[in-house]
Amino acid sequence: MLGIARVEEGSVAEDIGIEEGDAILTINNREINDLLDYRFNIVDRNNNGYLYLKVKKADGLQLEIEAEVDEGVDVGLEFSPIEAEKCKNSCIFCFVKQLPKGLRESVYVKDEDFRLSFLYGNYVTLAQVERHEIERIKTQKLSPIYISIHSTNPATREFILGVKPKWEILSLMKDLAGAGISMHGQIVVCPGINDGSDLKKSINDLYLLYPSLVSLAIVPVGLTLHRDRLTHVAPVDSGSAKKILDELYIIQHRFKEVCGSSFVFAADELYLKAGYEIPGYEHYEDFCQLENGVGLLSKFKRDEEEIIREDAGLNFSRLEWGSEISKEDNRLIRDCIEQLQGRSVSVVTGVSPERHIGRFIDRINSKFGIEAGFHVIRNTLFGETVTVTGLIPGKDVVSQLSGLERAELGDVLLVPDIALKDGGDRFIDNISIEEVGKTLGVEVSTFDSTPYGFIDALREGVF
Numbered sequence: 030m031l032g033i034a035r036v037e038e039g040s041v042a043e044d045i046g047i048e049e050g051d052a053i054l055t056i057n058n059r060e061i062n063d064l065l066d067y068r069f070n071i072v073d074r075n076n077n078g079y080l081y082l083k084v085k086k087a088d089g090l091q092l093e094i095e096a097e098v099d100e101g102v103d104v105g106l107e108f109s110p111i112e113a114e115k116c117k118n119s120c121i122f123c124f125v126k127q128l129p130k131g132l133r134e135s136v137y138v139k140d141e142d143f144r145l146s147f148l149y150g151n152y153v154t155l156a157q158v159e160r161h162e163i164e165r166i167k168t169q170k171l172s173p174i175y176i177s178i179h180s181t182n183p184a185t186r187e188f189i190l191g192v193k194p195k196w197e198i199l200s201l202m203k204d205l206a207g208a209g210i211s212m213h214g215q216i217v218v219c220p221g222i223n224d225g226s227d228l229k230k231s232i233n234d235l236y237l238l239y240p241s242l243v244s245l246a247i248v249p250v251g252l253t254l255h256r257d258r259l260t261h262v263a264p265v266d267s268g269s270a271k272k273i274l275d276e277l278y279i280i281q282h283r284f285k286e287v288c289g290s291s292f293v294f295a296a297d298e299l300y301l302k303a304g305y306e307i308p309g310y311e312h313y314e315d316f317c318q319l320e321n322g323v324g325l326l327s328k329f330k331r332d333e334e335e336i337i338r339e340d341a342g343l344n345f346s347r348l349e350w351g352s353e354i355s356k357e358d359n360r361l362i363r364d365c366i367e368q369l370q371g372r373s374v375s376v377v378t379g380v381s382p383e384r385h386i387g388r389f390i391d392r393i394n395s396k397f398g399i400e401a402g403f404h405v406i407r408n409t410l411f412g413e414t415v416t417v418t419g420l421i422p423g424k425d426v427v428s429q430l431s432g433l434e435r436a437e438l439g440d441v442l443l444v445p446d447i448a449l450k451d452g453g454d455r456f457i458d459n460i461s462i463e464e465v466g467k468t469l470g471v472e473v474s475t476f477d478s479t480p481y482g483f484i485d486a487l488r489e490g491v492f
Contacts, residue, residue, distance in 0.1 A: 030052045030053070030054055030061070030062065030085065031052060031053045031061045031062065031063060031064070031066065031067055031108055032050075032051075032052045032108065032109060033047065033048075033049055033050065033051050033052060033053065033106055033107070033108060034049065034107050034108050034109045035049055035106070035107040036048060036049050036105060036106060036107075037103075037105035037106070037107070039105075040103070040104065040105020040106075041096060041098055041102065041103075041104045041105055042104050042105040042106050043105060045094050045096045046092075046094070047082075047084060047094075047106065048086070048087070050087040051084050051085060051086050051087060052084065052085045053067060053082060053083075053084060053106075054083040054084065054085050054091065055081075055082070055083040056070040056071060056073070056080060056081070056082055057070060057073055057080065057081050058081065063111055063144065064108050064111055064144075064148075065111075065144055065147070065148075065169060065171065066169075067106075067108065069169045071104060072100075074098060074100065077097070078097050078098060078099060078100065079095055079096065079097050079098075080095070080096045080097075080098050080104075081093070081094070081095055082094045082096065111142070111144055111145065111148070113138065113140035113141075113142045113145055114140065114141055114142040114144075115138075115139055115140065115141065116139035116140060116141035117141065117156075117157045117192065118141065118154060118156055118157070118190045118191055118192050119190070119191030119192055120189060120190055120191055121188070121189055121191060121219070121222075121259070121260040121262055122189075122217060122219060122250045122251065122252070122262055123139070124251060124253075125137055125138075125139050126256075126259060127252065127253040127255045127256055127259070127411075128253070128255060129255050129410070131458065131459065132457055132458055132459055133450055133455055133457055133458075133459050135450060136457060141153050141154065141156075141157070143155065143158060143162060143166060143171065143174060144171070146171075146174050146175045146176075147166075147171040147172070147173070147174060150175050150320055151175060152175045152176065152177045152215055152321075153174070153175065153176060153177065154176070154177045154178075154179075154190060154194070155174075155176060155194075155196065155198070155201060156190050156192060156194035156195065156196075157192070157194070157195055158195065158196070158201075159195075163196075163201070163204065163205070166205065166208075166210060167204075167205065167208035167209075167210060170209065170210070171210070172209070172210045172211045172212075173210070173211040173212055173213055173243065174205065174210060174211075174212050174213075175212070175213045175214075175215070176198075176202065176212055176213070176214050176215070177214075177215055177217070178198055178214045178215065178216055178231065178235065178245075179216050179217055179223055179231075180216070180223045180227055180228075180231050181198060181199050181230065181231040181234040181235065182223075182227055182230065182231070183197055183198075185222065185223050185227055186198060188222070189217075189219065189222065189223060199234060199235075199238075202235075202238055202241075202242065203238065205241070206238055206241030206242070210241070211241060211243055212238070212241060212242045212243065213242070213243055213244050213245075213246070213317060213318065214235060214242055214244070214245045214246070215245070215246040215247075215248055215318075215321060216228065216231060216232075216245065216246070216247050216248070217248050217249075217250050218247060218248065218249055218250060218265060218273060219250045219262050219263070220250075220263040220264070220265055220266075220269045221263055222262070224269065224272075224273060225272075228247070228273070228276070229276060229280070232245065232280055232293050233280075236284060236292055236293075239284075239288060239290070239292055240288075240290075243317060244292060244293070244294060244317050244318055245292060245293040245294070246293075246294055246295075246296060246318040246321045246323050247273065247277065247293060247294070247295045247296065247299065248296040248298070248299075248321060248322065248323075249264075249265035249270065249296060249298050249299055249302065250262055250264065250265060251414075251415065252264050252412075252414050252415075253411040253412055253414070253415055254411060254412035255411070264414050265299070265302055266302065267302055267303055267304060270299045270300075270302035270303035271303040271304075271305070273295070273299060274295055274299055274300065274303050274305060277293060277295055280293060281293060281294075290314060291312070291314065294312075294313060294318055294323045294324070295323070296321065296322045296323050297322050297323065297324070297325050297326045297327075297381075298322060298381060298416075298417070300326075301381050301382075301416075307326045307327050307330070308327060309327065310327050310328070310330070310331045312324075312327065313327055313328075316328060322417075326382065326385055328479075329382075329385060329389070329479065329480060330385070332479055332480040332481055333388075333389050333392065333480045335480075336393075336480055336481070336484060337392055337396055373399070373400040373401070373402070373436065373439035373440050374399070374400075374401050374402075374439040374440060374441045374442075374443055374487070375401065375402040375403060375404060375437070375438055375439040375441075375442055375443065376390065376401065376402070376403045376404070376442075376443045376444075376445070376483070377403070377404050377406050377418075377421065377426055377430075377442065377443070377444055377445070377448070378403055378404070378405055378406065378418050378445070379405070379406060379408070379416050379417050379418035379419070379420070379421055380405055380406075380407060380408070380416035381416040381417050381418070382418060383405045386403050387403060389480060389483075390402065390403050393483075393484075399487075400439070401439070402437060402439060404429070404430055406421045406425050406426055406429055407425065407429065408420060408421065408422065408425060409422075409425055409428075410422040410424070410425060410457075410458060418445055418447055418448055418478070419447040419448055420448075420457055421448045421456060421457075422456055422457055422458040422460070423455070423456035423457075423458055423459075423460025423461070423462075423464065423465050424458055424460055426444075426456070426460075426465055427460070427464075427465055427468050427469060430442075430469055431468070431469065433469075435470075435471070438469060438471045439471070440471075440472070441471070441472045441473070441474055442465075442466070442469065442471050442472070442473045442474070443473075443474055443475070443476050443483070443486060444462055444465075444473060444474070444475050444476075445475070445476065445477075445478035445482075446475050446476065446477055446478055446482075447478045448478075449462070449475060454475070462474075462475065474486065
C-alpha cells in the first residue's frame with residue numbers, strides 16, 4: 030500500500046476520483062508498496078490504454094478503478110519520500126559511529142537501501158539484501174546501482190563490514206550484470222587492511238565486470254576524533270596516498286589502452302594528501318563519480334578557466350559580449366560590473382581546497398575589479414584529518430572569524446551550499462547561517478559551490 034500525499038489539480042487522478050490521503054493498493058493486480066513499485070507498474074497499460082487500480086479511501090472503503098490513460102501522460106500523483114531501510118552493518122569506519130552528540134539529526138541516520146541507491150546515487154553494500162530484493166532490482170531494472178565493495182576478498186570485506194555478508198560480492202555483481210544492471214563501485218581504502226596487494230586484486234577482479242560496472246572510485250577512509258572503543262584504523266597520510274596513486278596510475282594506463290577507459294578513479298582528496306597535481310579534465314571521462322568527490326577540483330578548474338577567458342567581463346549567461354546579443358543584455362552585464370566594483374565579499378572554505386579556492390578568488394579579483402577574500406576554516410569538531418568543506422561546523426566559522434575587521438569579512442560572507450544540509454541553512458553542528466551572521470555581525474548568504482555558482486551569487490544580489 031502506498032499513501033498519496035498530493036493529487037495534481039486537473040490531472041487524470043483527480044478526474045477518476047483519487048484524493049489526497051487515499052492509498053494505492055494494486056495496479057493491474059500487482060501489489061504496490063513504494064514509489065518504485067508505482068513507477069514500474071503505472072506505465073503498464075493494456076492494449077486499449079487502460080490501467081486497473083485498486084484504491085483504499087481515507088475512510089477505509091476500497092474501490093476498483095478502470096482508467097484510460099494515454100501513453101506518456103502523467104497520472105498526477107505525488108507520494109511521501111521513501112523511508113530508508115536501516116543499515117545492519119557495523120563497518121569499522123562507519124561515519125555515524127564517529128559523531129559526537131548535538132549535530133543535525135539527519136547525520137545520525139544509517140541507511141542501506143538499494144532503492145535510494147537507484148533514486149539518488151547513495152552507496153550501499155548489498156551485504157544483507159534478500160534474494161527477493163535482488164530479483165526486484167533485476168525485474169524493475171533499477172539501474173544504475175552504487176555499490177560499496179571495499180574488497181573482493183571475502184575475509185577482508187567481512188572484517189571491514191563488521192558482519193558476514195549474505196552474498197559473495199563478485200558473484201552478486203555478476204548476477205546483476207547478467208540481468209543488464211549497470212553499477213558504479215567504490216572502495217574506501219584503509220591502510221594496512223585493504224590497500225596494497227588486496228587493493229590491486231580487487232581492482233583487477235572488478236575490471237572483469239566492465240562495462241556493466243561502469244566505474245570504480247578509490248576513496249580514502251574518513252576518520253574523526255571521536256573513535257573511542259572503535260576498531261583502530263590508520264589514516265591515509267601523504268606516504269600512503271602517494272603509494273596508492275602511483276599504483277593506480279599504472280593500472281589506469283593499462284585499462285585505458287585495453288578498453289579506452291581508465292575505469293578506476295581516485296578521489297580528489299588522495300591527490301591533495303599526496304601533494305600531487307589534480308589530473309586534467311579529460312582524465313575523468315564522464316565524471317560519473319563526481320558526487321563521490323572524484324573530479325570535483327578538475328571540473329572546478331575548467332569552469333574557472335571558462336569564466337576567466339570571457340573577454341566581455343561578467344558574462345553570467347555565458348554569451349559573448351558583442352553583436353550576437355541584444356543591447357539590453359549588454360546593459361545588464363555592464364550594470365552588474367558597476368555594482369560589484371568597490372564592494373567586498375568573502376567566502377569560507379575547508380582546508381583541502383585552500384590552494385584552488387585562493388587561486389580562483391585572486392583571479393576573479395584581478396579580472397573583474399572586485400574585493401573578494403576567503404577564510405580557511407579548520408575543523409576542531411572532527412579533528413585535523415577532516416579537511417573537506419562539506420563538514421565545516423558553524424561553531425568553527427564563528428570562533429575562527431570572530432574579531433575580524435568588517436573589511437576582512439566583507440559586505441557579505443558567502444557559505445558554499447555543500448557545507449549545509451540539502452540546500453538548507455544549517456551546518457553539520459546544527460548552527461544556522463542566521464546565527465553565524467548575527468554573532469559575526471555580517472550578512473551571510475549561500476551559493477552553489479562552483480565557480481559559476483559564485484559568479485551567480487554576485488549577480489543575484491548578495492550586495
